[in-house]
Structure formats: C-alpha cells, structure tokens
Amino acid sequence: MLVRSIGEAAAQVRGCRLALRLSQDQLAQRAGVSRKWVYEFEAGRPHAELGHLLRVLDALDLQLDVSPRIGPADSAPGVVNLDAILERHRDG
Amino acid sequence: MLVRSIGEAAAQVRGCRLALRLSQDQLAQRAGVSRKWVYEFEAGRPHAELGHLLRVLDALDLQLDVSPRIGPADSAPGVVNLDAILERHRDG
DNA sequence: GCACAATGGAACCGATCGGTAGCAATGGTG
DNA sequence: CACCATTGCTACCGATCGGTTCCATTGTGC
DSSP states (O other): OEEOSHHHHHHHHHHHHHHTTOOHHHHHHHHTSOHHHHHHHHTTOSOOBHHHHHHHHHHTTEEEEEEEOOSSSOOOTTOOOHHHHHHHHSOO | OEEOSHHHHHHHHHHHHHHTTOOHHHHHHHHTSOHHHHHHHHTTOSOOBHHHHHHHHHHTTEEEEEEEOOSSSOOOTTOOOHHHHHHHHSOO
C-alpha cells in the first residue's frame, strides 16, 4: 500500500495490528519499543524514528518498499526505474 | 526496491540523488531539511525522522510502500493481504 | 597555482523524542 | 457488583536528533 504520509503508515500499522489481534502492548514488546511509541505513532505523531517503524513493521510481517513515483497509478513497486525519473527531471 | 534496513534506504536515496545530479545541498533545500540530515542519513545514521525521509523521497520522486512480507521473493507490493499474514500467525 | 563546488566531519545547542510510570475511561466476563 | 485487559493521555526526564556554523579534503577547470 502506498504511503504518502505518516498518517497513512499509522493506519496501516493499526489495521494490521488489529487484524493480528495484538494489543499495543504486545506489539510494542514484539518490536522492542514502548507502548507509548505505538500509541503515539498510531495517533499520527508527525515525528517518528525510522528505525522503530522498521522494527514495528517487521513485528507485523510487513515490509517497506521504495519505488519511483511515476504517475497517479502507474508505479511498479519493487523496481526503481532511474530512467523514468531522469526523464521527468530532464527539464529541470 | 525492498528496504530491510535504514542502510538500504540510504543507498537508495544516495543512488537516486546522484542519478538526478543533485548535490546534498540541493536535495536538502528541495526537501526542506538540512544538508547535515542528508549527509548523515546517507552515511547510515540509525535514527532518522520518518517525516524527513518522506520529504526527501518526495523530492527524489520516490514513494514508500508498505507491503506484506510473505516470503523471500513472493511479495506483491501495493496490496496488503491480511489473510496471508493471519495465516502465518495462526499458530502463535 | 588559484578558485570554486561538493563532501565528510566536528562543535555547539535548543527542541523534542522515547521510556517509564501512573491514572481514568471503557468494555467484557463471571 | 468486582475484576481484568486495553486504550488514551499526562508528567517527568535523560538522551539525542537536527540546524547552524565552521574547517579540511578532494576533484574540476582556468
């Protein structure tokens, strides 16, 4: 799922946590972070440590992908096509 | 591209920045962060703010995806298949 | 050699992130 | 009703993140 903002990542984490029937505390222990971090991240805290997010995603069996943002719905996650990016920047 | 660690995201950012022929300073200004942040992130600083990373990725025309980590090479980024995740957690 | 841009790095410092502990509200169960 | 788990939220506080400002080094071009 595309993540444009922290709020979207937060919703993803919360949804997956609930789907796994994990409490905030359980997820926090799995990921090695505090319950406060989970709670505040799900609440949309704008500043969150990337390392913690990676651990939480790992605890939820989720992974992070970086992919080129080519168009509204034309991306192919998993492959970074530098040519396409360069193409879009050729004018700048 | 799959991002398992901050180092991999850093390599992705650096590679894309160089492909776009942007200096650290130019990228920092585009993204609204300091050159220090760019330099330290590319150097692999383990703690980095997610919000800053999102801005930098945006400046590089990259996007972030959250996808289920099903197997070594069986993932389908873009869709979060809760059923598959639940399947893998059913024993726990 | 000289000038310039880019980069790695250090020092300083205010802002704030994250952990711990605690409390109130809620919902479920016996 | 009591009891328990979960969640939202707060106060406190040490650690550190990030911005700013410097400097040294490297590479490029005149």
